[in-house]
Amino acid sequence: MEQREIILKIKENFSKSEVKVFDEKQFSVFADKDDIVRILSFMQMIGFQQLAIISAVDWIDEKKFELVYNLFSYTHIQQVLVKTKIERDNPKIQSVMNLWEVAQMYERDVHEFFGIEFSGNDDMRPLILHNWKDKPPMRKDFDSLKYSNEIYGTFKKSEEV
Amino acid sequence: MSEILTFMGMEDQYKKYELFFGPNHPGMHGNFSYIITVEGHTIKKIDPDAGLLHRGFEKLVEQRLWMQNISLIPRICVPEPDINEAIYSIAVEKLMGVEVPERAQYIRTIILEMARIGAFLFGFGGIGGATGLYTASYWTFADRDYLLDLFEWLTGARIYHMFILPGGVRRDIPNGWLEKLSETVDYLQKRLYEYDRLIYNNPLIVKRLENLGPVTQEDAMKYGITGPNIRATGIKYDTRKAVPYAAYDKIDFEVPVQTAGDGLARAVQKREEFQVSLDIIKKAIQQMPEGSVRAKMPNPLKFRVPKGDVYVKLETAHGEHAYYIVSNGSDKPYRMAVRGGSFTAGLVYAQKALVGMRIEDVALWMATMDICPPDFDR
Numbered sequence: 038m039e040q041r042e043i044i045l046k047i048k049e050n051f052s053k054s055e056v057k058v059f060d061e062k063q064f065s066v067f068a069d070k071d072d073i074v075r076i077l078s079f080m081q082m083i084g085f086q087q088l089a090i091i092s093a094v095d096w097i098d099e100k101k102f103e104l105v106y107n108l109f110s111y112t113h114i115q116q117v118l119v120k121t122k123i124e125r126d127n128p129k130i131q132s133v134m135n136l137w138e139v140a141q142m143y144e145r146d147v148h149e150f151f152g153i154e155f156s157g158n159d160d161m162r163p164l165i166l167h168n169w170k171d172k173p174p175m176r177k178d179f180d181s182l183k184y185s186n187e188i189y190g191t192f193k194k195s196e197e198v
Numbered sequence: 199m200s201e202i203l204t205f206m207g208m209e210d211q212y213k214k215y216e217l218f219f220g221p222n223h224p225g226m227h228g229n230f231s232y233i234i235t236v237e238g239h240t241i242k243k244i245d246p247d248a249g250l251l252h253r254g255f256e257k258l259v260e261q262r263l264w265m266q267n268i269s270l271i272p273r274i275c276v277p278e279p280d281i282n283e284a285i286y287s288i289a290v291e292k293l294m295g296v297e298v299p300e301r302a303q304y305i306r307t308i309i310l311e312m313a314r315i316g317a318f319l320f321g322f323g324g325i326g327g328a329t330g331l332y333t334a335s336y337w338t339f340a341d342r343d344y345l346l347d348l349f350e351w352l353t354g355a356r357i358y359h360m361f362i363l364p365g366g367v368r369r370d371i372p373n374g375w376l377e378k379l380s381e382t383v384d385y386l387q388k389r390l391y392e393y394d395r396l397i398y399n400n401p402l403i404v405k406r407l408e409n410l411g412p413v414t415q416e417d418a419m420k421y422g423i424t425g426p427n428i429r430a431t432g433i434k435y436d437t438r439k440a441v442p443y444a445a446y447d448k449i450d451f452e453v454p455v456q457t458a459g460d461g462l463a464r465a466v467q468k469r470e471e472f473q474v475s476l477d478i479i480k481k482a483i484q485q486m487p488e489g490s491v492r493a494k495m496p497n498p499l500k501f502r503v504p505k506g507d508v509y510v511k512l513e514t515a516h517g518e519h520a521y522y523i524v525s526n527g528s529d530k531p532y533r534m535a536v537r538g539g540s541f542t543a544g545l546v547y548a549q550k551a552l553v554g555m556r557i558e559d560v561a562l563w564m565a566t567m568d569i570c571p572p573d574f575d576r
Contacts, residue, residue, distance in 0.1 A: 059508065060292075062441050063508075063509060065507075086419035086420060087419055087420070087422050088422065089422060089509075089511070089518075089520065089537055090520070090522065090535060090537040090541075092522050092533075092535035094524050094532070094533045095533070105507075105522060105535075107509055107522065107537075111419060111433065111435055114440045114441070116441075116509055116511075118507070118509060118522075137420065138420070138421065138546060138550075139420075139421055139422050139542040139546045139547075141546060142541070142542065142545045142546050150256075163249075164247075164248055164249065164545075165248055165249040165252045165574075165575060166249065166252075167249055174254070174257060175256060175257060181254070181257055181261070
């Protein structure tokens, strides 16, 4: 299928979604939070076999988290970014690990670094940050310099010591 | 006798053992660990445990200027650092709409292929190390040094080059460098036949690699296995062909495929791609055009990237390495997510594939699947 046909199919089934074309091999679909599992399973059905990455963006000024599901199709050679925004105060979204098993690790990763809850994904043991007590580090309001000063002490120049 | 022992062992509360297959194990690649539950020699359950190597690149990138990041990101992937600069530069160019001169595209292609050959040599050595054939790793590491010498001449650094920048490459090629590169390529071509005799026609290695963790085509697509490993299952897909970057659309090359998908097919696939990389370098040297090597870019300390986001992926020796970069129009990246080539294979697919294997196969499976811990701990 050409990119144009794929976009038409998405528009037919999900009239509320917005599509933005980046170039002939890449486009993004902005969907509603409640639609996300339906639209991803639809994409999987029309031949997007690979879930390349799940990542999150912290839009702190809007008080929103943006989740980006990056899919790739070996049949259509198309890269699609399926995006959705969720509230920053109560970040919660449905897990997609029933569609792609690899989502389990990506969701665990996003949970660890952004503190987003994925309902349906039970294994949220810390993967990288063991014994982490502060707020999730990839959030924009986490100050890494302040954190390291608190934990490891303030850095002094050699003359001051 | 062994059956009786197994029967007696059935009542044993210590029937199952937990084995920490971590950085202390000589077969482990880097600072990563698998917690393996074993029954005798057979693996029953596997639990990946990353985090010993985490350096927080995604956070650090947000605190530095667009140009400063060039010296930071090559450190994400250790065996093949140049791809990081290339992905980052291509992403910035796509967002800014910069056209890169043709000569710079060819120089990028040569650098990326040299890095790829270096990573393949690492991989050949890894297979040798995991099977006890240490001659292979000595030979390949020694040959990789010839490439590092060339890199040092071209860029001034041996491992992290920081040579590919947004807009092109840092400098033009010095006099006599291309001739020396041709000599090195001819030398590596000769050595490849030696590797065939040492590794790929070695009955012991063939016996160990055959039927080691076969991957089916469906699993490869579903679990996000990419690069040479997906081509070893028979899917003829190469990012260099499908979504061309640098000068790959101007260079004629054929993508080899295997069908079996097991450890031997994966190893042979890498050997075939080594040959392809040598051919690409030869053709790039022949076709190298004249001209400038860098497009006009704004002041590197002040330039801003327009608002937008882009996903750029490149073909590497261990799969598809990709960045998702978001810019909010300021002088620093707003967000950069890294997709390591072996993230899914090492963390998710391993939990399925390694069950039922023996302990001694874990290191070899990791070598043939190109599990690279910096991909998880970026």
